[in-house]
Amino acid sequence: MNKINHLGIIVDGNGRWAKERGLSRSEGHRAGAETLKNIILYLNKENLVNYLSLYVFSTENFDRPKDEVNYLMELFLKWFKTVEKEYKKENIKVYFSGRKEYLKKEIVEAMNILEEKTKNNTGLVVNFCLSYGGRAEIVDATKKIAKMVVDNRIDIDDIDEKLFSQNLYHELPDVDFLIRTSGENRISNFMLWQISYAEFYFPKTCFPDFTIDELKKSFLEYEKRDRRFGKVK
Numbered sequence: 321m322n323k324i325n326h327l328g329i330i331v332d333g334n335g336r337w338a339k340e341r342g343l344s345r346s347e348g349h350r351a352g353a354e355t356l357k358n359i360i361l362y363l364n365k366e367n368l369v370n371y372l373s374l375y376v377f378s379t380e381n382f383d384r385p386k387d388e389v390n391y392l393m394e395l396f397l398k399w400f401k402t403v404e405k406e407y408k409k410e411n412i413k414v415y416f417s418g419r420k421e422y423l424k425k426e427i428v429e430a431m432n433i434l435e436e437k438t439k440n441n442t443g444l445v446v447n448f449c450l451s452y453g454g455r456a457e458i459v460d461a462t463k464k465i466a467k468m469v470v471d472n473r474i475d476i477d478d479i480d481e482k483l484f485s486q487n488l489y490h491e492l493p494d495v496d497f498l499i500r501t502s503g504e505n506r507i508s509n510f511m512l513w514q515i516s517y518a519e520f521y522f523p524k525t526c527f528p529d530f531t532i533d534e535l536k537k538s539f540l541e542y543e544k545r546d547r548r549f550g551k552v553k
């Protein structure tokens with residue numbers, strides 16, 4: 321298979337997976353996190369993808385019941401605090417995208433440490449979109465650019481798509497392939513700038529059951545797509 325430069329995954333269906341089994345939503349999130357950890361290690365080991373963006377918590381998800389939000393934050397905190405050695409060994413580089421100001425100090429600290437400790441790694445780049453909204457990212461980039469104009473560091477005519485991309489949370493290539501599990505056919509505010517020419521795929525499987533085999537099936541689907549980028553071939 322041809323390597324995918326930037327793969328996006330909207331992690332969805334943890335709650336429904338749990339409900340189907342008579343489990344709590346938290347148990348669904350715990351199972352989803354295990355699936356996600358396996359996918360990250362697999363993609364890195366097999367060298368199938370350069371950039372992996374994972375939508376794990378949206379700005380809108382803060383409106384869920386307090387218990388669920390707290391459970392997810394604890395899950396992330398434990399994960400980010402304990403994974404540093406493994407990611408160093410595996411050469412995985414971590415980015416975080418999102419509004420860190422909405423998160424508790426403790427988790428922001430763990431995120432900053434993990435980003436710092438993995439910054440020289442050269443393997444898979446894993447971009448966790450956490451406390452993330454695609455519109456928020458565009459607004460935040462706009463503010464940065466407006467400030468540069470006000471400070472006379474750039475001219476209005478210097479603003480172009482390249483400059484805009486450089487002022488997003490991270491300068492990343494466009495998303496090539498976007499998978500959303502659980503059968504929902506929507507974007508829910510994920511990487512609105514970066515998905516302009518992405519290929520979409522919406523498998524019905526809820527995320528905890530999204531195995532490596534299912535992932536491989538998705539890649540076969542991607543291989544069939546004819547990407548034209550507005551041109552005539």
Ligand code: IPE
Pocket residue numbers: 331332333334335336337376377378381392502
């Ligand atoms: C995805 O699963 C995880 C997050 C959004 C944090 P959901 O929690 O959205 O699961 P469903 O959609 O309710 O099944």
Ligand code: IPE
Pocket residue numbers: 330331332333375376377378381504506508
């Ligand atoms: C989108 O999933 C956010 C994440 C996957 C983190 P949701 O489950 O929150 O989205 P909606 O509510 O179905 O659109």
Ligand code: MG
Pocket residue numbers: 332333334
């Ligand atoms: Mg959902």
